[in-house]
Amino acid sequence: MKPARLLLVLMTLIVAATAAASVAAWWWLQRPLDLATARVELSIEAGTSPREVAQAWVRAGVQTEPWLLYQWFRASGDARRIRAGSYEIEPGVTPRGLLDKLVQGDEAFERVRLIEGWTFRQFRAEMARAPHLRPTSAGLDEAQLMAAVGLPGQRAEGRFFPDTYVYSRGVSDLTVLRRAAHAMQRRLESAWAERAPGLPLKSPDEALVLASIVEKETGRPDERGRIAGVFVNRLRIGMPLQTDPSVIYGLGEAFDGNLRKRDLQTDTPYNTYTRGGLPPTPIAMPGLAALRASVQPEPTRALYFVARGDGSSVFSDDLAAHNRAVNQFQRKTP
Template identity: 50%
Template sequence: MASALKRGCRFIVITFFLLLALAAGAAFWLWQGHRGFADMPIGGVAADATVEVVSGDAFPTVLRKLRKTGVSHGTDLQWRLLARQTGTASQLKVGEYAMDPALTPRELLQRMREGRTLQYRFTIVEGWNIRQLRAALRNATPLQQKTTDLSDAELMAALGHAGQHPEGRFLPETYVYTRSETDLDVLKRAHAAMEKAVDAAWQARAQDIPLQSAEEALILASIIEKETGIAEERPAIAGVFARRLKIGMPLQTDPTVIYGIGSSYDGNIRRRDLTTDTPYNTYTRRGLTPTPIAMPGVDALKAAVNPADGTALYFVAVGDGSGRHIFSTTLAEHNAAVARYLVTRRETLRKAEAP
């Protein structure tokens, strides 16, 4: 009887350990399979595919979106377990995510937990005016459009700056945005960046400049920006304008005339344009224009408040296509430089047209 009982106990113990070993083996097999799923590329999607997580999306909804992009890797249970294990299920960040087929499920979910969304770029070019900026914004994709039907005045009100002229108010640089953002979001950042840049330039201004405010510095910087694309020339051009302002001499700068002509400008400045008075004609009016005429960059802002020393009161393009200028102190020197410009310009055009 005792012997039979012992044999029964041994059988139970052996069976228990066999079942335990089987369970451990099954658990190891499942763990290995789960790890293999989590760390193998998802595949099955196009290289440019994306998935968007919107506000209110729970992980099952996101998983359905993943399947629609072509993700067939892993079971729904494996995805849910991994999302819970990585904390993604409770920490999904709204945004658009790139679906690179080389990504593993673990890497993809980590991106969604950390909010590493797909980003786009929009560049404001130095020297653009507000019309050019708004036209470029309308063509920016996938930026959501909120300002298309707004007038310039309505646009500035929407940005929180009612009554402010929009020209020159947005700093030229590259701005990053996501699919969920709008053109207003980009413009708010660009406006804040310009205010910061203008303030920094004004705080670092030379003490003897003929400017009374940061606003005047912005206006002058916009004129400098339109006069040259050569960075090292900007302080010299600023010096010419500063000396003219000090002695009450008209700035006589063509970009202001062009701005005054507006959208009807056809690429040519005629003598009548120089003599027709507008608020922006610096041939007929002394001093600065009433507003900026373009979006100046940081270098133009710095030049406006720290003009180069010298005696030059005039400058004219070299005429060889380099964009560089010749600076002169007297009108006689300037007239001679203009004559050389005309000769060089004709020769440059002749060479360009030669077969």
């Protein structure tokens, strides 16, 4: 075969092979990846190279050759745009779709809901149950945890805002707690800036303590402002707050669900029957409505309230009227 003809044949073969490779590559990019399980999850740390990302996906359960994924990442021109984060893929995802997800930062998220009126102990228990949340704080005591979230020297109770928090899978629980702590700081500062004049509260911290009591005492949202008004009236005249939730908080794990007369007479820093003024710390995590009610209480002459048993309360201006309400709704006597 003449040299010129041989060169033509070789060039033809090269072109054909290149075309075939291009068709094969196009077909592979459009074809759904085989997965070892119904859902494959992967957390990519910052600084992970594209080659390591490709290898990690294969180890996680993407059934293809890691060099194929890596070459696709490189050929696309987007290899260096892959973002760190927690990702999840399901059957049907193609190599092209996988890379799009990584470049867009289309992460898999989870949620944890922290409820108004919960204590810090309940918050930590819920965080421990939250899915795919790394328990970095598990070995920390309260002081160490508060330092880790940027509030050194403060007590934890009342310092975290109750809300629903969305987080990336694999993130540290301290990240969520920091967000909750900063959210409470912002909302408390905002509420304090809008406080009514003449309140018997010296600081935002005192407003936070009062808000936690209002949160625990409220049976119906529409009564929150009036309940705050009762406690503000008592503070103004130096009357003990006499709030059962604070007493219960002071009993801690000794409380068995039944508040007895002896509990009301046993002095603790949180017994608002034996001690005047506010307790030393919040007794729960108040929500935004309780914060606002504590600094903008409803004007009222009432000094007492008692639960009807249906979630609502009877408010009284004097002790005689209050005793009648107690007899009617608590003792069930005329």
